[in-house]
Amino acid sequence: MEQLIYSIAYSNWFLWVLGLFTCAILLLLRWGKDEQRDGFEIKPKLPPGSSGLPFIGETIRFLLDAKSSRRKFFDEHELRYGPIFRCSLFGRTRAVVSVDPEFNKYVLQNEGRLFESNVTASFRNIIGKYGLAGVHGELQRKIHGTAVNLFKYETLSSDFMEDIQDIFLAGMRKWEEQGDIPLQHKCHQMVLNLMAKKLLDLPPAEEMKDIYKAFDDFVGAILSLPLNIPGTSYARGIQARGILLKRIHKCIKERRQHPDVVRNDLLTKLLREGTFSDEIIADTILFLLFAGFETSSTVMAFAVKYLTENPRALEELRAEHDALLKAKGKDNEKLTWNDYQSMKFIHCVINETFRLASIVPFVSREAKQDIKVKDFVIPKGWTVYVFLSATHLDEKYHYEATKFLPWRWQNGGQEKLDDPCYMPFGRGGRLCPGLHLARFEIALFLHNFVTKFRWEQLEADRATYFLLPSMEKGFPIRLYSRADE
Numbered sequence: 119m120e121q122l123i124y125s126i127a128y129s130n131w132f133l134w135v136l137g138l139f140t141c142a143i144l145l146l147l148r149w150g151k152d153e154q155r156d157g158f159e160i161k162p163k164l165p166p167g168s169s170g171l172p173f174i175g176e177t178i179r180f181l182l183d184a185k186s187s188r189r190k191f192f193d194e195h196e197l198r199y200g201p202i203f204r205c206s207l208f209g210r211t212r213a214v215v216s217v218d219p220e221f222n223k224y225v226l227q228n229e230g231r232l233f234e235s236n237v238t239a240s241f242r243n244i245i246g247k248y249g250l251a252g253v254h255g256e257l258q259r260k261i262h263g264t265a266v267n268l269f270k271y272e273t274l275s276s277d278f279m280e281d282i283q284d285i286f287l288a289g290m291r292k293w294e295e296q297g298d299i300p301l302q303h304k305c306h307q308m309v310l311n312l313m314a315k316k317l318l319d320l321p322p323a324e325e326m327k328d329i330y331k332a333f334d335d336f337v338g339a340i341l342s343l344p345l346n347i348p349g350t351s352y353a354r355g356i357q358a359r360g361i362l363l364k365r366i367h368k369c370i371k372e373r374r375q376h377p378d379v380v381r382n383d384l385l386t387k388l389l390r391e392g393t394f395s396d397e398i399i400a401d402t403i404l405f406l407l408f409a410g411f412e413t414s415s416t417v418m419a420f421a422v423k424y425l426t427e428n429p430r431a432l433e434e435l436r437a438e439h440d441a442l443l444k445a446k447g448k449d450n451e452k453l454t455w456n457d458y459q460s461m462k463f464i465h466c467v468i469n470e471t472f473r474l475a476s477i478v479p480f481v482s483r484e485a486k487q488d489i490k491v492k493d494f495v496i497p498k499g500w501t502v503y504v505f506l507s508a509t510h511l512d513e514k515y516h517y518e519a520t521k522f523l524p525w526r527w528q529n530g531g532q533e534k535l536d537d538p539c540y541m542p543f544g545r546g547g548r549l550c551p552g553l554h555l556a557r558f559e560i561a562l563f564l565h566n567f568v569t570k571f572r573w574e575q576l577e578a579d580r581a582t583y584f585l586l587p588s589m590e591k592g593f594p595i596r597l598y599s600r601a602d603e
């Protein structure tokens with residue numbers, strides 16, 4: 119009996135040891151596997167942060183903070199957790215926010231390798247299966263390359279200079295007659311006319327009201343709550359997408375039936391290349407419209423707002439452009455490519471407006487594998503929100519960051535265009551293909567606006583900066599022609 123008890127105890131003891139030994143081996147094996155998989159020496163841990171309320175996360179707090187100050191949310195989180203923190207935002211619970219310029223650059227430059235652009239299903243429904251932001255891999259590289267080609271610096275003079283000036287000058291003549299205008303809305307209309315002309319060779323808005331209404335609804339839906347219920351902006355946008363696609367396919371058919379008609383639009387170029395299916399071309403045209411319309415026009419209106427509030431900057435800009443016109447002689451009104459290249463201070467104004475308005479406040483990416491950052495890990499499948507606006511407004515990287523100081527961009531100034539704390543057009547494989555065009559449009563607009571007009575702001579107007587920057591009343595101003603001076 120004693121022997122039996124002893125042997126049971128002994129066998130239990132033996133089993134305990136065996137069990138512990140097996141667990142230890144399994145743990146070691148697993149640890150080794152983690153180590154092998156990610157190269158970690160310590161057990162991986164998530165970035166610091168909090169998940170906030172269930173489902174809503176910290177979205178409401180983010181939006182409320184954004185109303186009072188554009189840095190509050192980031193300052194508080196950065197102080198508590200550092201520049202890369204876990205944060206449930208915009209319906210994504212497994213998410214990390216980065217306001218670290220070097221990490222932001224790393225994320226954007228590793229597009230397609232370690233990270234991948236991730237758009238929501240509702241956004242994808244609007245932009246379509248082939249809308250560039252939702253396309254990945256080889257196809258993204260091909261469409262992106264085509265877009266870069268369409269808008270490259272060298273094409274601006276031949277493909278855009280004439281049309282931009284014609285459309286902007288015609289627009290400004292009408293503004294002059296009207297006198298009092300909501301500038302932001304007028305800039306939207308003018309750039310929409312330009313994009314419709316350049317993409318599809320459509321005549322100006324007044325002649326095609328339905329199509330332009332559909333453009334408006336389409337862009338409105340992208341920035342709205344994704345509720346597909348009749349009467350909502352989102353539902354109107356889905357409907358508008360259908361109308362626009364029909365129109366684009368009609369244009370494609372016309373161009374095929376009448377190849378002899380000469381057209382200088384981007385649809386014709388895409389068809390001539392013969393690389394893409396009609397479906398891809400239609401979604402690409404729609405995406406270019408979305409990407410190129412509200413962005414540039416909003417920057418134009420914000421540049422005028424900032425100049426209005428900073429008379430010294432306005433006077434310096436006006437002096438540069440009055441001198442340019444004087445050197446050309448009065449009757450030669452239109453600018454040449456050489457004129458554009460001779461402009462200096464205007465680029466400081468444009469850079470500073472990009473920084474301060476931060477028209478694309480953030481971009482989002484999904485980690486394609488576990489990503490080691492400092493001593494923590496962002497697991498595969500998590501979202502990284504790269505907050506461009508937060509680094510643009512960070513006092514650590516830009517002195518007096520909330521002030522409009524275009525001189526900081528002058529030669530010998532402290533700011534550099536290739537710095538990762540300044541990335542208004544993103545970086546890497548999704549770097550904005552429209553960046554040269556955007557600068558060009560804004561420069562031609564500002565040149566004409568400050569040389570033709572003086573203006574006064576008619577009433578105070580509040581700027582909001584989320585989702586896209588906008589002015590609540592559309593920046594109402596009264597124009598005075600400078601021809602009478």
Ligand code: HEM
Nearest residue numbers: 250251262409410413414478481542543544548550552556
């Ligand atoms: C103020 C003007 C503009 C700003 C600040 C801006 C900013 C940006 C940014 C930050 C991205 C990168 C998105 C990401 O990484 O996920 C982007 C992408 C893009 N932009 Fe722009 N943009 C502007 C104007 C334009 C214009 C005028 C066009 C074309 C007509 C354009 C076409 C595009 C396209 C097609 C993409 C998608 C690239 C891809 O996903 O491969 N943008 N833009």
